[in-house]
Amino acid sequence: MISVKEAKKILSTNIPQSPTHKVSLENSVGFILAADIHSPIEVPLFDNSAMDGYALSITDPKGFWEVTHTIQAGETNLPVIAENKAARIFTGAPIPKGTDTVIQQEVINREGERITFDLEGFTKGQNIRLKGSQNKVGDLLVQSGSLITPGTIGLLASVGIAEVEIYKAPSVAIIITGNEIKDVGTALKFGEIYNSNGPVLNAYLSTLGIKEIKTYKAADDPEALKSTIEEALAGYDVVLFSGGISVGDYDFVKKGLEKAGVKELFYKIRQRPGKPLFAGMKDEKLIFALPGNPASVMTCFNQYVKPSLLQLLGHTYPWQPTARLTLSHNFSKKGGLTFFMKALMKDNEVSTLTGQESFNQLSFGVSNCFAEFPEDTEEVAAGTVVDVYAW
Numbered sequence: 001m002i003s004v005k006e007a008k009k010i011l012s013t014n015i016p017q018s019p020t021h022k023v024s025l026e027n028s029v030g031f032i033l034a035a036d037i038h039s040p041i042e043v044p045l046f047d048n049s050a051m052d053g054y055a056l057s058i059t060d061p062k063g064f065w066e067v068t069h070t071i072q073a074g075e076t077n078l079p080v081i082a083e084n085k086a087a088r089i090f091t092g093a094p095i096p097k098g099t100d101t102v103i104q105q106e107v108i109n110r111e112g113e114r115i116t117f118d119l120e121g122f123t124k125g126q127n128i129r130l131k132g133s134q135n136k137v138g139d140l141l142v143q144s145g146s147l148i149t150p151g152t153i154g155l156l157a158s159v160g161i162a163e164v165e166i167y168k169a170p171s172v173a174i175i176i177t178g179n180e181i182k183d184v185g186t187a188l189k190f191g192e193i194y195n196s197n198g199p200v201l202n203a204y205l206s207t208l209g210i211k212e213i214k215t216y217k218a219a220d221d222p223e224a225l226k227s228t229i230e231e232a233l234a235g236y237d238v239v240l241f242s243g244g245i246s247v248g249d250y251d252f253v254k255k256g257l258e259k260a261g262v263k264e265l266f267y268k269i270r271q272r273p274g275k276p277l278f279a280g281m282k283d284e285k286l287i288f289a290l291p292g293n294p295a296s297v298m299t300c301f302n303q304y305v306k307p308s309l310l311q312l313l314g315h316t317y318p319w320q321p322t323a324r325l326t327l328s329h330n331f332s333k334k335g336g337l338t339f340f341m342k343a344l345m346k347d348n349e350v351s352t353l354t355g356q357e358s359f360n361q362l363s364f365g366v367s368n369c370f371a372e373f374p375e376d377t378e379e380v381a382a383g384t385v386v387d388v389y390a391w
């Protein structure tokens with residue numbers, strides 16, 4: 001058995017580099033940019049008004065101006081404004097030749113077409129957004145490796161970029177093992193339970209932007225499992241198993257993976273829950289066999305599968321905890337195993353919840369993270385800072 005740290009190290013050093021591909025800007029949010037983006041245009045493209053008001057030449061001698069034109073945002077045919085004349089102008093509208101300043105309408109006295117204002121406090125160029133003041137053609141806008149946020153989307157759309165290069169999301173096969181597992185929407189017979197791990201894994205993958213997902217169901221039978229493993233490995237980049245990885249007489253996953261030529265990265269971690277986690281590779285494909293208990297599936301996905309997938313997707317620091325928060329209560333555990341506790345983070349504190357057995361899912365209705373208690377700790381006092389991992 002290896003430690004949590006060792007398992008993460010093994011994964012992070014073995015995960016291959018993902019291929020990249022081009023996607024439309026609107027489908028790129030949440031992904032990592034795989035190439036630098038330089039601006040194809042300068043921004044703003046033309047001098048324009050930052051206010052609704054009047055464009056005029058502030059050094060005109062007379063001290064009053066006559067409004068001769070109106071310029072709306074979007075105007076393409078600009079007039080030339082003569083000396084001592086002004087144009088009514090609106091925010092975003094191009095600045096006409098012959099003017100150098102925009103005065104906001106609130107400080108203007110207008111009588112008929114004649115305008116005046118208190119010149120004090122105004123300087124030439126005020127309220128004009130100058131051409132190229134944000135960026136010039138060719139300037140670096142976003143670096144390769146950056147997360148594409150809604151803000152990034154706005155920036156790139158504003159310079160007319162319609163497609164971006166991102167790390168390609170892997171396709172994922174989920175293999176649900178267990179004769180007792182039935183899908184929701186069907187009636188249960190004695191001894192059967194609903195398949196909750198399948199929906200959990202599908203939902204978790206979709207939060208990471210992974211869309212190509214196929215769910216297989218495999219009976220606890222070596223032959224059925226073998227053909228499902230072969231099909232999944234042939235068609236998908238990542239294969240996730242739920243259940244069948246422990247030591248019971250009907251746990252056939254590990255043997256099946258060996259037969260399919262999957263190379264073991266590790267099996268069993270000094271942790272609770274999720275001790276019998278298996279990770280392996282075949283060529284560039286990643287395989288995780290998640291211990292079937294629901295809390296083990298959630299923990300192992302959160303701690304190992306999610307960061308591995310994020311690393312594949314080009315994220316730079318996927319293995320870090322979400323936060324380090326103070327524990328709201330005393331906590332005690334036995335040494336020798338890392339504990340991942342269903343927990344609630346709130347007001348900069350974290351509290352573990354009741355119902356920590358690995359079959360018990362009740363606290364997932366309120367929990368928003370796991371709190372980690374390392375293997376060498378036993379008594380942990382309230383106020384101690386602990387690592388927490390949001391979903």
Ligand SMILES: Nc1nc2c(c(=O)[nH]1)N[C@H]1C(S)=C(S)[C@@H](COP(=O)(O)OP(=O)(O)OC[C@H]3O[C@@H](n4cnc5c(N)ncnc54)[C@H](O)[C@@H]3O)O[C@H]1N2
Pocket residue numbers: 176177178180181193194195196197198242243244245246247248251273274275276290291292293294296358359
């Ligand atoms: N003798 C030992 N027995 C067990 C050990 C051990 O070390 N020695 N480890 C225990 C631990 S820890 C875990 S975790 C489980 C893992 O077992 P498997 O991965 O083989 O999982 P299964 O036996 O197939 O199922 C475990 C449990 O989870 C339920 N389950 C399975 N699939 C689903 C699903 N899709 N949705 C909801 N619930 C599911 C299943 O009915 C079982 O109750 O092994 C322990 N045993």
Ligand code: MOO
Pocket residue numbers: 271272273274275276291293295296358
């Ligand atoms: O991994 Mo097991 O979940 O400790 O029951």
